[in-house]
Amino acid sequence: MTYNPTAPKNQQVIALVDCDRTTYTMLSICNLQNRKIIEFKSAADMISNSEKLQLNIVTIVSQGDIMGPMGIPLVESLNKKKFQKTPFFLVTNNLDMNICKLALRAGITDIFKIPITIPKLETRINFMIDNWSDLNITSKGGKKKSYAVPFATRLFDILVATFCTLIFLPFFLIICILIKISSKGPAIYSSLKVGADYKIFKQYKFRITTVNNSTSPVDYESPDARMTGIGKFLKSTKIDEFPQLFNVLKGNMSIVGNSPLPLYEAEKLTTDKYILRFMAPAGITGSWQVEKRFNKGRISEESRWILDSNYAQNQSFMIDMQLFLRTFPALFKKGSIHKIE
Template sequence: MEQTLTATTPIIAIVGFEDDQLSVFINCDFKDRYIMQFANGIKMVSAWQTDNLHIVAIISFSEIMAPGGIPLIEALKKKGLPEVPFFLVVNHLNTNLSKLALAAGITDAFKLPLNPVKIEKKVNFLIDNQSKLNNISQPKRANIKGIGIAKRAFDLFFAGTALLVLSPLFLIIYLMIKLESKGPAFYYALRVGSGYQIFKFYKFRSMYVNADARLKDLKHLNQYNIDAANEKEPAVLNHGLCNDCRAYNKCQYPLFADGIEWCEKDFRTEKKSTSNSAFFKIKNDPRITRIGNFIRNTSIDELPQLWNVIIGDMSIVGNRPLPLYEAEKLTTDKYVLRFSAPAGITGLWQVEKRGKGEMSEEERLMLDNKYAQSHSLKYDLKLILRTIPALLQKESV
């Protein structure tokens, strides 16, 4: 830590750790490598690019699906930064999450509490042998059936035309949202799409900005978890953070909009039982605004995703991209198939079951798998024609 930093000094970037957590790394012998602390991945990437740092390894304190995990790996790839050993320090780890992390490019994950000797040996070995390791093929993701030139051309034409034609409606909805409640009209959240790729998912805001604060009081209404009503509510935690996030002293699964940040899910119940439903949906949800209820029932809230189609994150038809906390529960062989299909605005389960009564989580996942096995442009056109009647259903979704 006391050595002089030069342009050629090899740096080990320590991301997301507080000052009092650095002692474990300071006590390690990383040879001639300099330890540099960063508050988060964004600041690390910015310094790496602007200061032309010689970073040779990254150690990030984050859960695998949280912003400092796979999303950070994806951001480094998109920025074209050098590929270096990437280590995670996590609270939660299992076999399926480990496979997902390795497939995404994470070199290794350490579960708390940390062992300095193990960290020192692994980090030094993997940095010293990085060139050899680059020649070893990474574990393969789920085989992804490409969308093809015809489907991509259709997506661009359909999304571009829709954005142009619907621009007056966008303006009206924007004004109505702003007039009814405080907060931004648009927001984005991190979502997991085809091949477990993580991207920014855009929507019109349909809930009050503090909607997450009420989620813990509504779990018993979850239509995907009929046994939830019989479960005892956990004790309220201090500082408004769940067990998953308290270790980081900040929310690990945020939503973002115009400088406003709020939590996507109340994690006090998410880790309570591995048998809990991966999905969360409530009928007549009181967190939804009046205009929000209208745009949800007509699927107008989904229209900003046309931009996701334009930039290639999504297709018009596909399996719905999932929040990170849902996707990390669907890494078993039984459900991984759904991630081999394109992420879409509408899809098979929407037209098959929407408005026709309650649908179990198992049914939804099976329909996702069915689409992944049979999607094509011809099949998509049929689903688009069936989507319009589905939008006219009476059930509040």
């Protein structure tokens, strides 16, 4: 195949990013009203060529999982790079309806589930390009308030995380080896979580269950029969949470803040009343964990979200310090802080 990303000036271009042969072939036999299809190997390739050759890209089609690198993370990075706003279509094998709202809010226009059909492609792509400027899509772009962790908090995070990592490193290595010995699979497990500013990241934990191919983050959270011996110990001592120190170092999380949430749960909180909880640091420890009444048993979801919102409204370095110091006595009280997660 010859790689020729040029197009006559003003011709509308449909950019295919990292799509497979079938997708390309299907699109090339569609009637897309004389728009030119150009394939790009990656988003970076598309961005650089689009600038260099002044391409008039009117739509982007990519292929992969919604949460994978070609899905939501790609849309977000294009938004961040201020790439011109165009309809964004994703071709995917796995369409999980639980995260479709999240996909829409992130800026994915539509998803084509494989096997894709020509009428669907033509109907959606042509319509969205033709009506893009009239479709007054509000939730993306300018209107969204963004949140950045305050400098003092970040500094504290880095100092504490570095200090703890250095001290505990030998223990980490021993734990990793023990997990490896106890059952097959990686020592550290990651699951997608939503943190500060509604950013999605991979949260690290020590693996406490045996590996199961169909494991979803939901299964991971529920205490179940798959928990390993060492897993039980790590969970009860909260040591399984320690790898989050790496998330802190990477800047995904803070030491103190609202607990990052699994996607399906975060999605339920995108309402005016609760969205505020994401306008605060995402922390390893926070108000739920420290609140005494939490230890008495189940705290209702409602009051949990209210605690989070209150924290977001009042967050300050002093409050963080208080919560941080109160975490230690809370740790030794009975009850699991992650009961309802």
